[in-house]
Amino acid sequence: MSTLHLELEREGPAVVVTMVGQMDGSSAKLFPAFLDEHLTAEDLCVVLNATGLTFISSAGLRELMVLLKRLGKQKARPAIFGMTPPVALAMEIAGFDVLFERAKDRVTAVKAVTPGAGDTPGLFSRLFKGGAPS
Numbered sequence: 001m002s003t004l005h006l007e008l009e010r011e012g013p014a015v016v017v018t019m020v021g022q023m024d025g026s027s028a029k030l031f032p033a034f035l036d037e038h039l040t041a042e043d044l045c046v047v048l049n050a051t052g053l054t055f056i057s058s059a060g061l062r063e064l065m066v067l068l069k070r071l072g073k074q075k076a077r078p079a080i081f082g083m084t085p086p087v088a089l090a091m092e093i094a095g096f097d098v099l100f101e102r103a104k105d106r107v108t109a110v111k112a113v114t115p116g117a118g119d120t121p122g123l124f125s126r127l128f129k130g131g132a133p134s
Helices: 030-038 058-072 085-094 106-113 123-127
Strands: 004-011 014-023 045-056 079-081 101-103
Touching: 004 030, 014 030, 014 058, 014 106, 030 058, 045 058, 045 085, 045 106, 058 085, 079 106, 101 106
Parallel strands: 014 045, 045 079, 079 101
Antiparallel strands: 004 014
16 A cells, blocks of 8 residues: 655745655545645645655546646646656646646745745836836
């Protein structure tokens, strides 16, 4: 029997879910149960830490789709980082690689899902207060 360990950490408005082990037919059902127990309706900034996820089957991918639908109702898109090659390949084959905001690390993933984090105005916008000079 495979094992899947899940942990949740809060980082500002973001929720980081760490997945360790295998998410397959016998363990995938733990994922939605964990989310139901730990996430609130206001938790829209979700980051998946897949650094310890060694395998994902179609059952695991299905549970990720349930998460996508749950967040999609609120116009939120989760981020994922740290995918091992087998997990990245499964995500790519299933077409999930474009459904998640892919990040190189935790910091980048949290920034990707946090509202306003990427809205820092550039130099031009700060100089001209968002408008072009006349």
